[in-house]
Amino acid sequence: MIEYYEPPKNKWYQGSIFVKLLVMTLITLALLIPSTWIQGLVDERQDIQTKMLSGVADSWSGSQLVQGPVLIIPYNKNPGAIANATGYIYLLPDNLYINAKLKTQPFTQGVFDVTVYGSAIEVQGNFAQPDLAKLGIDAGQVMYDKARLLFGISDIKGLLNNPSVKIQGQTYTPESAPADNNPFEQALQVGFTAATNGNIAFSYNLDLKGSNDINFLHLGKTTDVQFKSDWPTPQYTGHYLPDMRDSTATGSGAKWHRLYYNRPFPQQWLNDNSVLNNPKSIAEATFGVKLQPPVDEYRKVTRTNRYATLIIVLTFVSLFLTELIRKQPVHLFNYTLIGAAMIVYYILLLSLAEKIGYNYAYLISSVATIGLIATFTASLLHNKAAAALFAFILSIFYGFIFIIIQLESYALLVGAIALFIIVASLMYFSRKINWDAQ
Structure with missing residues (x-):
């Protein structure tokens, strides 16, 4: 009897497009786990950077908040009594003018960069006479000869000179200033004999150094602040945005003009040195400038990592369509290796970004990853032209992500348009595939 060899029949799931797509989906989901680990690594490195910033603030000087001035005039609570009790009138400026000029410099701490600055700040203005009738005080009770002018600085070790106050x-x-009757945490004071009529004019200059940002406290009935710096990309923060601002490649400037109607402090009050220490009120009256890039290296890496799933999916779909069109199957294990290469890409990006900056790190990491995947694909498909086309497609994907990361205001719009074009392209190329024949 002659026996005929009958080749084994393929099982139902072998060669099935839909089964392969299902397994590819599972591989993509599995790759999300290391992607989450990478984000944890980014967060850890960012925490280290924050600690480094605190270390620089301790040794150099921290963020500066320019506070004041406030006029304090003592008065006799019980005139004619044997035991006199002293009270205090607190008075804020009628007009407050601040002109701040900053010069920045990079400060490197290990692999981290901190923006530090030196500043020349001119402060001037005037106080009106206190409204004694509203305060319920007689003029004879007021000790004008013991008046004090106080002004605060959030980090007094940043003061470079002993200011001259006029x-x-x-x-x-x-x-x-001593702790008693001091409305600020850190303050300097001047004792003088205040005029009993007319405005009380003042002026002083501060040479301050600080790091990362500088802020101002809205204390005047009208507060005018003019800011100039060599920092080209300022971020204006706080409760008030500037009325005028401009930025060039060589520097930036801004102007604020604020009225007391939306100021959380009264113009005058009695016997309470905690009014200017209320955190909520300080937050409502503070405005300033942050001297950091609009998107720092870690934020850029974080935003890039958020697109990991999209890149993996688009890469898998592109390779899948390539193998269907060319009728050269690629094993699922090879898909897993390509996905692993794209995950390692983010570790490479993070480590390089700390050393050479995000832009160069992105270029080197992208070229290395695309080259590795293209070389691997060429060996799988035995076709250099197809591998070159696949590398070109990957370059478009990574270039698209880079453009989105660089954009701030138009990132969503550009991303939506690009995704629409990608989906339209996939729809066009999928027309050449006979899905029923698979």
Whole structure:
């Protein structure tokens, strides 16, 4: 009897497009796990950077908040009594003008860069006489000869000189303000004899150093702040945006003009040194400039990592369509290796970004990953032309992500348009595939 060899029949799931698509989906979902781990690594490195920033603030100087001035005039609560009790009138400026000029410089701490600055700040303005009738105080109770002018600085170790304070035409040298009757956490004060009529004019200059940002406290009945810096990409923060601003490649400037109607402090009050220490009120009255890039390296890596799933899916779909059109199957294990290469890409990007910056890191990581995948694809398909086309497609994907990361305001619009074009392209190329024949 002659026996005929009968080749084994393929099982139902072998060669099935839909089964392969299902397994590819499972591989993509599995690759999300290391993607999450990478995000944790980014967060960890960012925490280290934050600690480094705190270290620079401790050794150099931290963020600066320019506060004040405030005028404090003591008065006799019980005139004619044997035991006099002293109270205090707190008065804010009628007009407050601040002119701040900053010069920045990079400060490297390990692999981290911190923006530090030196500043020249001119402060001037005037106080009106206190409204004693509203305060319920008689003029004879007020001790004008014991008046004090106080102004605060959030990090006083950043003060580079002993400022000269001019009040009513007289020049004074300030000293550290004691804790009692001090409305600021860190303040300097000048004792003088206040005029009993007319405005009380003042002016002083501050040479301050700080890091990362500088802020101002809206204390005047009208507060005008003018800011200039060599920093080209300022980020304006706080409760008030500037009325005028401009930025060029060589620097930036801004102007604020604020009225007391939306200021959370009264113009005058009695016997309460906590009014200017309320965190909520300070937050509502603070505005300033952050001297950091609009998107730092870690934020860029984080945003890039968010597109990991999209890149993996588009890469798998492109390779899948390539193998169907060319009728050269690619094993699922090879898909897994390509996905692993795209995950390692983000570790490479993070480590390089800390050393050479995000843009160069993105270029090197992308070229290395695309070259690796293209070489691997060429060996799988035995076709250099197909591998070159696949590398070109990957370059478009990575270039598209890079453009989105660089954009701020138009990222969503550009991303939506690009995704629409990608979907339309996939629809066009999928027409050449006979799905029923698979």
